[in-house]
Amino acid sequence: LKETSMGQKSGNNEIKEKYLGIIEGFSAIVMERFLKPWLRIKWIFNLSRLGQLSRSYAAVADAFYYQVIKERRELFQQEKEKNANQSAFEKLPNGGLDQDDPIDAPRRPAFLDTLLKTAEENPELTDQVIKDEVSLFMLAGHDTTAFTFAAFLYLIAKHPEHQQLVVDELHQVFGDSNRPCTSNDFAQLKYLDCCIKETLRMYTNTPLMLRSIPEDLQAGDFTLPKGVTVLLNVHAAHHNPDIYPDPESFKPERFLPENSIGRHPYAFVPFSAGPRNCIGQKFAMYELRVVLANLLRWFRFSVSDPSAPLETPTLLIVLKFKNGARLIVSRRSNIS
Numbered sequence: 574l575k576e577t578s579m580g581q582k583s584g585n586n587e588i589k590e591k592y593l594g595i596i597e598g599f600s601a602i603v604m605e606r607f608l609k610p611w612l613r614i615k616w617i618f619n620l621s622r623l624g625q626l627s628r629s630y631a632a633v634a635d636a637f638y639y640q641v642i643k644e645r646r647e648l649f650q651q652e653k654e655k656n657a658n659q660s661a662f663e664k665l666p667n668g669g670l671d672q673d674d675p676i677d678a679p680r681r682p683a684f685l686d687t688l689l690k691t692a693e694e695n696p697e698l699t700d701q702v703i704k705d706e707v708s709l710f711m712l713a714g715h716d717t718t719a720f721t722f723a724a725f726l727y728l729i730a731k732h733p734e735h736q737q738l739v740v741d742e743l744h745q746v747f748g749d750s751n752r753p754c755t756s757n758d759f760a761q762l763k764y765l766d767c768c769i770k771e772t773l774r775m776y777t778n779t780p781l782m783l784r785s786i787p788e789d790l791q792a793g794d795f796t797l798p799k800g801v802t803v804l805l806n807v808h809a810a811h812h813n814p815d816i817y818p819d820p821e822s823f824k825p826e827r828f829l830p831e832n833s834i835g836r837h838p839y840a841f842v843p844f845s846a847g848p849r850n851c852i853g854q855k856f857a858m859y860e861l862r863v864v865l866a867n868l869l870r871w872f873r874f875s876v877s878d879p880s881a882p883l884e885t886p887t888l889l890i891v892l893k894f895k896n897g898a899r900l901i902v903s904r905r906s907n908i909s
């Protein structure tokens with residue numbers, strides 16, 4: 574939570590710690606309800622200990638979100654008064670990005686600023702609606718990306734030969750230059766992209782998705798009746814040996830264009846597909862490419878025992894390494 578896509582730096586560590594603990598607690602409650610069907614009956618859940626806990630978590634989390642909104646609105650107002658002649662929207666500090674941010678994209682207002690600005694003219698966009706959007710984005714955007722970073726670095730540390738291929742590619746693009754990675758470099762970072770995709774395939778961090786069926790649906794020999802909820806096992810699709818031979822092995826070259834010919838577009842859906850797919854997909858891929866390119870240019874990642882079996886993450890709505898991924902990080906003297 575260093576800085577959120579809300580543009581707001583949340584400085585109070587104590588609140589942050591508490592908030593992070595709550596998110597973990599909430600996720601555990603959702604998983605428990607998932608496994609214990611009787612807890613899905615609202616009144617039973619509300620009377621249960623978990624229901625009580627869930628309400629107290631919600632109160633603390635909401636207080637955190639409202640604080641983020643309040644601080645940003647105050648800044649928004651201050652800027653507006655300062656720049657009375659210009660649009661406050663354009664004048665917000667770097668649109669929520671740091672001055673030294675290497676990203677070359679045009680400065681855009683942070684998401685929260687867009688909501689606050691819209692709310693000025695649309696009273697139906699109440700603080701509660703804004704709070705719900707803020708919470709959705711913070712929840713959907715943080716653990717998913719954080720886990721993918723950890724999983725990528727872990728896999729690349731376990732497979733030094735692939736790490737070297739990424740580093741060779743980075744060397745070709747950047748040479749000995751210090752300049753930061755930007756989106757203009759993406760087209761040339763093909764192997765890095767393959768490794769990110771292979772990470773998302775192996776450690777699909779949203780492995781299960783739910784969909785309700787609004788009308789009878791024919792699926793092969795089965796008719797799924799209207800009104801049921803289906804569970805989509807994306808993890809299984811990403812580990813189907815007919816599509817991905819030797820699925821438990823890290824083989825980024827599967828995603829080279831020449832090896833992807835004929836693969837069904839829905840055979841790889843880490844961000845889901847269709848109208849409710851991940852709204853942050855482009856942002857997440859952007860973030861992953863820039864940060865990982867910069868990390869691998871300067872640091873080498875390894876594990877103490879490369880032959881140890883792969884870590885199995887736990888499912889807390891999204892995947893997590895229970896005890897983190899333990900890596901050895903050393904500085905590269907130069908890129909070679």
Ligand code: HEM
Nearest residue numbers: 713714717718721779782843844845849850851852853857
């Ligand atoms: C590696 C990173 C990410 C992965 C793998 C990922 C994956 C997903 C998936 C699979 C869904 C659909 C869930 C479903 O259909 O039930 C989803 C939804 C969503 N994601 Fe992401 N996500 C990532 C990063 C982000 C980021 C960075 C943001 C925001 C900045 C974000 C915002 C959202 C939102 C708001 C939704 C809900 C969209 C809706 O319901 O219409 N995600 N994400």
